[in-house]
Amino acid sequence: MPAGSIERPVIALDNVSVLFTKKKLLRPVSVVRAVDGATLHVGRGEVVGLVGESGSGKTTLGRAAIGLQRVTSGKVVFSQGETSTDVESAKGRDWRQLRQHLQIIFQDPFSSMDPNMRVFDVLKIPLQAHGVKGKERIESAVEDVFRRVGLPNDILSSFVFQLSGGQRQRVSIARVLLLNPDFIVADEAVSMLDVSLKGDILKIMRSIADELGVGILFITHEMAVAKVISDRIAVMYLGNLVELGPSEAIASKPLHPYTQALLQASPAIDPSLREVTRSVNVKGEIPHASAYPSGCRFHPRCPFAMPKCSDQVPELREVEDGHYVSCWLY
């Protein structure tokens, strides 16, 4: 099996690349390799954390996984039971059905819903679009889902603008769950929430995977968040997956120098850190994806860079059971 794949995934991204070409007078002038040859599989009931800085391509990969972003090359396959559908080539009715199975929760609960709509209407529209008609049927579906996400039924008649951030994010989770999806991309779904609410939302997401068997690709820039919710973690840097493995292994024994830096930068509750200048073993900032370096893309920022790193691209390879890394150190 190729690096990064698992058996019976619900969604399989195989060797996916997404390139954006900037054109001037119809002539291509530069190419942004947002995702470059990434292979990532998510199983049923599995939460995979996708971690990286802004500009690493994690959102593009997430969008490609549910067909919201066309891929330049590679394959995205959705499997349900024995049937597999190619997400890229699905059209017409197949595509509409696929949309119901593949869902996304966005980062900002303030801009992902019309503030002037009533909560009930926000939830009704997707259901109607997928053929659930009749007020009673919709109401009973909503009730079930509200219990799961911890919302009181009386907010159904409220307007979206009257809700707090935490309530809005629960509504957007409810909106997605109503369609009984098989796979959800959660794109920084808790980043804008207060700490006290974050925990609750993470618990809900975890229960969706555990109890409903939904596969979740959980995109976040916080290593600690990824660690508490995910079964496996994938680390992305400038369009490449640089490390992939079980959460425990990534958190306790990170192999890639970039993963190590992200872990060092992870917040800790430790007042003794006040006395010191915290060092993170990485130089500078992530470059723009149109001007990526040769060889290993991380080498200009890497404290362990060797001559080899600047001209040869390391492959993602398995160094321990299920733990992959693309780095010349291993």
Next chain:
Amino acid sequence: MLSVRDLSVYFSSSRGEVKALDGVSLDVSEGEIVGLAGESGCGKTTLSLAVSRLIYPPGRIASGSILFEGNDVLKLTATQFRETYRWKKIAMIFQGSMNGFTPVFTIGDQIEEVLEIHRYGGDPAARTRELLRMVELDPSIAERFPHELSGGQKQRAFIAMALAVDPPFLIADEPTTALDVVTQVSIINLLKKLRKEKHISILIITHDLALLSEIVDRAYILYAGRMAEVGTAEEIFRDPKHPYTKGLIASIPTLKSTKIEGIAGFMPDLANLPPGCKFAPRCPYAMEVCTKEEPQLKGVREAQSVACWLY
């Protein structure tokens, strides 16, 4: 240096008076880094706006005083405050301030404008370069436009702008929110360095308790417009007393956490507050007295005080 005494700020709205802050006191001494934490809507940004005299109708300062170096800034006229305090003595880095630059002027132009408005005596271009170096940016950044910089670079440039006329006091409202983790660490290190080298006092306002635990000398925990707990970083983060503080600290996901925690429920509506302790509806230890009488801050240790009937 800064002493906020029994400050109450109310906003009138169609739903009635919203008590954003109710009898809140806070002190910052010279060279001290103090944190003010709480969740969205608890009143923490209102407090920073009150200190910068930026509360406008329908908001009003209902009572209390804000002493800066012994003078009550609430008694000054707007012009007096602008000419002697704002930016000269009290500078502010706003939430999302990295998006606070105008996209059509260079970073240098914008910093020089601040120098000009505050009648800086020396060479503005040289001072701008000096400021950029102070925040560990390349001085050539002055010729660049905001969209050419990364989020972290913009945040540094904004800090440089805040430091333009050497203020002794800096308010930083969510200085690291929306930045990547690696950049967050570098901004925290920068603020620590500024305190050390320039002896500047900093009030950090944030919902990120992990950030506070790494940088502040003392922390204030605000809930629903009232102070829930005060103490040194050691006291608050090693042995929090208020059930709200405990809940907040437990809900921070760290690499060591094995379980996902959260505080159930939502903050009460500030226009329609319950009687008694405002945290009682969400509190796992709530007793009868909690729903009837409001607890006052009570000393439990040297610098630690808590407003809770358990103590």
